[in-house]
Amino acid sequence: MSKYSIDQFIQQTEQEDKGEGFFELETPRILEVNLDGQVWAKAGSMVSYTGKIKFEREGIFEHGLGKTFKKAFTGEGTSLMKANGNGKLYLADSGKKVIILHLQNDAIFVNGNDLLAFEPSIKWDIKLMKKVAGMMAGGLFNVRCEGTGLVAITTYYEPLTLKVTPGKPIITDPNATVAWSGNLKPEFQTDISFKTFLGRGSGESIQMKFEGEGFVVVQPYEEVHMKQNS
Known part of the structure; x- marks a missing residue:
């Protein structure tokens, strides 16, 4: 068999059951959900499915925040969908790397743009980053996931986890910050000189400062979703 034949390609890339349960990493960038009931997923993340599955879209801000915010913040990053039924569901998000986390009575904050899917057993709530609302549209909000169950998050390229310890705060770029421990x-702090140093346009550089004890996950990529001037 030629190493470039269609048969060889199918053999190398075909779906296979790994027996890992509800969530499986089908490839590093595609999540397989073995659905028998319900799962929450990022709107627009479905790439394929088998079986009988119904999708219902829900504005993420309808869950916890009032109608005031519903009109102000729109877009793919602000919506979840419920998938109900039985079958195999394949999810992906712009070719980003998928990471499965099993929470065991834990809590984790995830940037709203980087949350791919989670089990219905997970309690979730929206947290708005009010201080950056006027400056950037991406990373405006994050989702607090708590409880016991599986959560799938996405990162551009390989993530790095930084430990936060007392007396040694971690400073991050909000656009490169994916998740952090629930405690x-x-x-938010601004640094005008830092912005100038980077050679970016006018305005201040916004930075996130984490203090205490826990962890922060960052990615080697800035998800920039700047607010458009009307």
């Missing part, structure tokens, strides 16, 4: 509450 941490980041503060």
Whole structure:
């Protein structure tokens, strides 16, 4: 068999059951959900499915925040969908790397753009980053996932986890910050000279400061979703 034949290609790339349960990493960038009931997933993340599955879209801000915010923040990053039924569901998000986390009575904050899917057993709530609302549209909000169950998050390229320890705060770029432990509450600070140093346009550089004890996950990529001037 030629190593470039269609048969060889199919053999190398075909779906295979790994027996890992509800969530499986089908490839590093595609999540397989063995659905028998319900799962929450990022709107627009479905790439394929088998079986009988129904999809219902829900505005993420309808869950926890009032109608005031519903009109102000729109887009793919602000919506979840419920998938109900039986079958295999394949999810992906712009070719980003998929990471499965099994929470065991834990809590984790995930940037709203980087949350791919989670089990219905997970309690979730929306947290708005009010201090950056006027400056950037991406990373405006994050989702607090808590409880016991599986959560799938996405990162551009390989993530790096930084430990936060007392007396040694971690400073991050909000656009490169993917997730952090549920006990941490980041503060926002600005640095005009840092912005100038980077050679970016006018305005201040916003940074996230994590203090205490926990962890922060960053990615080697800035998801920039700047607010458009009307």
